[in-house]
Amino acid sequence: MWQPGGQHALKKQECALLVRSAVAVVCAVLGVGALSGCGDAKVVAEVGRGKVRQGEVELWRQEWSAGKRPTPEEALEGVVERELLAEEARRVGLEEEEGVRARLAAVRREVLARALVEKRMEEATGEGALRKRYEARKEALGRKQVHVRHILVRVPPEGDAQGRARAQSRINELYARLRGGEAFEKVAKEGSEDRVSGEKGGELGVVQEGQVDGGFFREAQGLKRGEVSKPFQTPYGLHLVQAVEEAQVVVPSFEEVRGKLAAEARREGEGRLVEELRESIGVKKYPERLRAVAAGGRKSEADAGEGK
Structure with a gap:
C-alpha cells in the first residue's frame, strides 16, 4: 500500500481519502465505468467492473501537499486500492444498504452542487468583477490602526478586594509619574507587568481595529500623537496607553x-442562485416524516437501554 510518510501522513489525509472513496463508488453507481472501454485512452486501470480514469488519478494527486505529492504511478496504485474496496462493497451488496445509499447520495449531491456553483460563479469571481467590487467597497474595507505603547497592571480576580485595590493604586501611581513628566518608556520598563512590551518601553507597534480588545482600541484611537490615556480596564487588566x-x-x-x-461574491451569488432555482424547480417538503423518523429513533434507543 502506498503511504508517503507512513501512518502519520495517511491519518492527515483521512477525510480526503474517505471522500475520494465515496466519489469512486458514486462514479460506479452512475455507470461511469460502463461507459469506458479498454480502448479508451483515458482509462488507466480496470478493477473488476470498475474503470479508473486519468482524472481520478490526478484528483488523488492534488489532494496531497506539494512536498508529499505522489507520482502518477503511485497515485494510480492508491486509486486502484480504493477501487478494490469499492468493488468488493458492490459485490457484497453494501451499496443497497440505506445508510450507504444515503452517504452516496450526499456525496453525489454535493459534487454536483459545487460544480454548478463554480460554473455559475466564474464571471462573478473573475478579475474584472472583483476589481469593480473592490472599488465599490474600498472605503468600507478600510481599517483604523494606531501605533501605541502601553503599561499593564494585572488585576486579581473578583473576591480579592484588597488585591484589586492595590492594582488600582499601582496604576494610579504610574499615571502620576507620567503626569509629572517622566518618559513613558522609562515608566513602562520599571512598572509594566507586561514584561515583553515593558522591556521595549511599552512598545506594542501598530495595532488594527479588530485585532485587540475593543475597549483598548477605543481608548487608543482617540489619542493625539504623544498623548497618554487615563487609566482604564479591559479583561486583561488596567492600562495606560500612549x-x-x-x-x-x-x-x-x-x-x-x-x-x-x-x-463574498460566491456567497452572495450562491444565495441568489438558490432563490432563482426555488422559483423554477418544484420543491415539496414533508417535515412530519422527519418527526416520525426521530420518534422511531428515540424508541429504539429506549428499547436498547432497557435491554442492558
Whole structure:
C-alpha cells in the first residue's frame, strides 16, 4: 500500500481519502465505468467492473501537499486500492444498504452542487468583477490602526478586594509619574507587568481595529500623537496607553483582500442562485416524516437501554 510518510501522513489525509472513496463508488453507481472501454485512452486501470480514469488519478494527486505529492504511478496504485474496496462493497451488496445509499447520495449531491456553483460563479469571481467590487467597497474595507505603547497592571480576580485595590493604586501611581513628566518608556520598563512590551518601553507597534480588545482600541484611537490615556480596564487588566502616532484609516490593497472579495461574491451569488432555482424547480417538503423518523429513533434507543 502506498503511504508517503507512513501512518502519520495517511491519518492527515483521512477525510480526503474517505471522500475520494465515496466519489469512486458514486462514479460506479452512475455507470461511469460502463461507459469506458479498454480502448479508451483515458482509462488507466480496470478493477473488476470498475474503470479508473486519468482524472481520478490526478484528483488523488492534488489532494496531497506539494512536498508529499505522489507520482502518477503511485497515485494510480492508491486509486486502484480504493477501487478494490469499492468493488468488493458492490459485490457484497453494501451499496443497497440505506445508510450507504444515503452517504452516496450526499456525496453525489454535493459534487454536483459545487460544480454548478463554480460554473455559475466564474464571471462573478473573475478579475474584472472583483476589481469593480473592490472599488465599490474600498472605503468600507478600510481599517483604523494606531501605533501605541502601553503599561499593564494585572488585576486579581473578583473576591480579592484588597488585591484589586492595590492594582488600582499601582496604576494610579504610574499615571502620576507620567503626569509629572517622566518618559513613558522609562515608566513602562520599571512598572509594566507586561514584561515583553515593558522591556521595549511599552512598545506594542501598530495595532488594527479588530485585532485587540475593543475597549483598548477605543481608548487608543482617540489619542493625539504623544498623548497618554487615563487609566482604564479591559479583561486583561488596567492600562495606560500612549499614541506614538495618531490613528489613521488604512485601505488594504486589492491583492490583500482578493480572497475575501471572492468569497463574498460566491456567497452572495450562491444565495441568489438558490432563490432563482426555488422559483423554477418544484420543491415539496414533508417535515412530519422527519418527526416520525426521530420518534422511531428515540424508541429504539429506549428499547436498547432497557435491554442492558
